[in-house]
Amino acid sequence: MRFIQIDKEQQNVPVVKNVIYAIKLCWQADKKLLIGYLMQEGMFCVFSFFIRNVLFLKILLEIITGNRDFATYVRALLAFAAVSVLCKVVSFWGMKMEKRATKNILKVLNNKVFDKAQSLDIACYEDPAFYDKYQRATLVLTSGYFDIICYDLASIIAEITSVICVFATISAINPVYLLFLVPVFLVFVIETAKSKYVYKRDMEMTTNNRIKAYVQRTVFLREYSKDMRTSNIFAVLMKRFEAAIDSNIVILKRYGVGLFLYSMVSSLFEEFIPIIGSYLYAGYEFVVKGNLTVSGFSVVLSSINSVRDVTLDITDCFDEMNQMALYFQNLREFFEYEPAVTSGSKKPKPFESLEFKNVSFKYPSADKYSLQNINFKLTKGETLAVVGINGAGKSTLLKLMLRFYDATEGEILYNGVNIKEYELEPYRNTFATVFQDYKNFAVSVFENVMCRPCTDEDKAFAENALKNSGAWKKINTFSNGGDTVLTREFDENGAGLSGGENQKVSTARLFARDFDVAVLDEPSSALDPIAESEMYDNLTRVTKDKTVVYISHRLSSAAMADRIIVLDNGNIIESGTHTDLMANGGMYSEMFTLQASNYNKEAIENE
Known part of the structure; x- marks a missing residue:
């Protein structure tokens, strides 16, 4: 089982740029999401970490140690209760705002993804790397990452505000205590590196996860159920499923030691140095030097605990934001993708002709040309049959005709004008198409x-x-x-x-x-001979005086065509009417004779 190769660009994605992009995207979709979270987290953090744990404690201890009267104590409690109620009310309205905005943003971003998916080149759907990127991009929506990144940003802003308030209180007691909190800032550097490390791990697991998802999905799809139960294909799929799991286990083990070391170093700067250092110094000032009051000692210890809790929350949010930002990189690239097949500016007029001039085509990931030096002209009212064995290039010809791909060499002319000059959607709408993989x-x-x-x-x-x-x-x-x-x-x-x-x-x-032109790609592949004959009779009637292109390896439609093109290995090897090609005794004649004999056998057996 292969691993995804992580290139230098993917390892060094611009985190800050992606955070800004993510927040901007959410803000444009519905600004109430971030505002709602700011209301909730702002009230919670400032109240919990500063007002309740530090400020109110400081006021109460000063009242008690200063021998203030009971009325002063009651007034402080009432003030605290009023602030508490206010915070609850503001948080409640913020939560209502956030819940509504979350659903709205999900709808807006989903529509944006769907609209973008409609503009993608067909080539994207034949590229495994695209599916990896697309899967990581849609995780932003399916896993609610847009909601998480807004929550984390609001939490960080609120927690930094509460930390500033706590720092101001500590520095009023003794600025030396701030020195013990300096190592906390190194945690953010460590967590940033850790986030990229986790992202790199997840990138390597993407293809394996896609294989697992494919197997899980296939098992429950009706169209695969019969083959699953009448063959050994399920064992083959399970082997791939288990191999994907084993591969992920290998990846997890390979990254496990590194993640453990990141966590240990982070804990050292996050908890050990700030807490143990400040506790020792506070105890020394209170017991040995005696220049720290009971209220000051209590406030310092409470403040350090608050800073530790806030730091842990900020670190978690910062770590999570970094990871979310890395996934938003995929979403940003998905939205910024520009199709290779672009629309022109001309509107197509009613169909007169379609001409392939020296057209050759090679798929982006292929070494071999699928079509080579194709030349033919289709005129209004003509019926053309393109025949050949499977893999001859028939469906590729259709993809070029509809501009799902652009020709690698040569040009395709619609009414004498290169099809690249036409508006894409109106051009495609001139064709009524029945696809082989309907x-x-x-x-x-x-x-x-x-x-x-x-x-x-x-x-x-x-x-x-x-x-x-x-x-x-x-x-x-x-x-x-x-x-x-x-x-x-x-x-x-x-x-x-x-x-x-x-x-x-x-x-x-x-x-x-x-329609102007009907294009039928294997239109009768799933039909029995009688149904096929009835359908072609109706097609002949409905498409009278219309331009029709039949693409098939079954030749029942070819005999009624004005002209037949025979493809083999990407080349036109024969061209002419049914009568001419039968007289030539070439590939078409052999194919037609063989299929006719098979139909005769079926008819005899049915009798």
């Missing part, structure tokens, strides 16, 4: 077809589209018809569909759209 969603059948909340008019339109795709016969058997939610994941009255029926629902999206 997906339906856990919403109603009608919403799956129309891809929007449906009016009664939309539902009627979607029903007609489902009839054209061949899915309506099945959908109509459901008690709620087209309003039935696909899958029972969120609705107990939902329905599951077979692979073929799911593909028909996906294909219905094409029938429900007004």
Whole structure:
């Protein structure tokens, strides 16, 4: 099991810059979160660490040792009670403000992440490094790190304020005591280094955690359940799961000693020197020199304990903020990511032609070209079939056509203009596409077809589209018809569909759209021959006078095409009509003859 390589840039992320970025992001989303925490923590820290433990104690001891009257003592108690009630009221309103703001920020940041995800290049989803970064970025939301960093900042501000008040009280008694508190400031340096050390450990564990999450998720997904129970794949997955756990254990052990040493050194400067040193000196002044009063001695000891408690809290918050800031680095990089496929400024006009000129393409992480020197021109009203065996480059051709990727070499022209010059979304909307790896969603059948909340008019339109795709016969058997939610994941009255029926629902999206060009990538891969024939008949009828591109390794659609392109190993090896290619006796002829014989065998067996 591999470990993630941590580069120099990741080890030296700008913590302060990321803290500022995180707070700014939260402030822009809802400033009430930080304000609410400041109200809560400010009242709590100043009251607990200074007013109650130091100031009020000092006043009471001075009243007692100074032989003041009982009325003065009562007035001090009433003042203390009034301040206590005020702090509770302010903290309560701060808590209400913070709770509401937390939900609002989660909504705002989630929407921001979703919007950004929609703008990412398709290449990002085929890059494991991207998924590692994306997972670490989404931890900010799923683990509530934005809430934690605001809480920590508010706590640090409140605790520093209370420490300043305590320091002022101690220095009034004897400034020497401040010297024993100097080592406390070294703790922040140590904890900063410790946070980066923990972050580096977590970075190395990210891929292993992603593998664990994948296995945990897959076990509960319906589409994997049959294969899990009819093969030994579960054992393979469990082996990877256990290997990921073992790898994490190795990482934890490797970092364990270092974290222990960080903690020991931190405790030395955080507790041992400040507390033992100040206690010894206070005892010496009180017992030996006799120049420290009982109230002064008590206040010094209470102040040192308060400073210790505050320091522990500040250290924890500071340590936590450092870690949160390192994770916000991933979120910041995610938001700052600029797609390689960028939108142009021209609006596409109605389709006239699409031309590939000397197009070659290689995936970013690949050594070999997936397409090489592709040349062809598609004109309005033409039906083109792109065929070839699996891995020939057919789907890659589609990705370039839709600008999911840009060509490595050559250019693609839409109406004679390079497609890079067009606005991205309007350009893609000129194509109605049915993908090979089709997906339906856990919403109603009608919403799956129309891809929007449906009016009664939309539902009627979607029903007609489902009839054209061949899915309506099945959908109509459901008690709620087209309003039935696909899958029972969120609705107990939902329905599951077979692979073929799911593909028909996906294909219905094409029938429900007004389009210039229809692109069908393996549109019948999950259909039986009869359903396939019916679907193609409907496609032929609906796409009459339209431009259509069929991409398939099944050749039943090719015979009806005006022109056929045969891809092999990323190259166009044949081009022509069905009749021409059958006469040539090349790869197309061999493939078509073999598939035809298989269909004949199936027909005989069915009889």
